[in-house]
Amino acid sequence: MSVAHTGVTLQPTGPCGDDDCGIRDVLDRIGDKWTVLVLVELAKGVRRFRELERAVPGISQRMLTLTTRRLCRDGLVERTAYATIPPQVDYRLTPMGASLAEAVARLADWSRDHKDAMQEARGRWDAAHADET
Template identity: 75%
Template sequence: MSVANTEVSAQVTGPCGDDDCGLRELLDRLGDRWTMLVLVELAHGTRRFRELERAIPGISQRMLTVTTRRLCRDGLVERTAYATIPPQVEYRLSPLGRSMTGILTALADWSRDNKAAIGAARARWDATEGLSRSGGAS
């Protein structure tokens, strides 16, 4: 990043002034690779750890553990551990997490509805960027 970009970014403040109202931290959490998928799955109801793991293709046990711990810490998910052998753990959206279900559903629906359009836009971009880069233009 250039010095000019850093200076410009430092001058811009959000509606809360220097404190970004926690928005940046929340967007970082929601924008990571797994959080939205876990929240969308939990919007369907309480899930045991292995159910979550099976429902989210590609997530590792470690990443599911990290993600659910962060969501519990943020107050969006509640964790219940049962003293059984082997131990059983269930996750559910907290009341705060449930208050986000409308937003999550709308975002998931929008993503599904616009997947083809976004794919086409990316293909057009890649085609024109590939031409401009190979031709020396920027």
């Protein structure tokens, strides 16, 4: 065997191979409970904080604050504060955030189109593997 063949061959480590394509960061961000709901709402247009809070059922003020901060930090949302009394703040998607919102909308469309087929597949799987549980 030649020297060239004595090295260890590395297999790709993830969906991007050895390249860090950032998928983990994106999945971590959109995989939390509130991010997608906030993105969907902001895709409809600029929203003030209270409008977002009312539009996202069940979100607390603290979670909305954390979610919008994370989205701003990632460059997906732009926050504008107005020096008024009381202070007013609004949020809008950046171009990058809008492109992510489009991808999320396509995923939502896909899930809507395949929801029944997935339920049927689960039913078949569960019936075929009932003795394993």
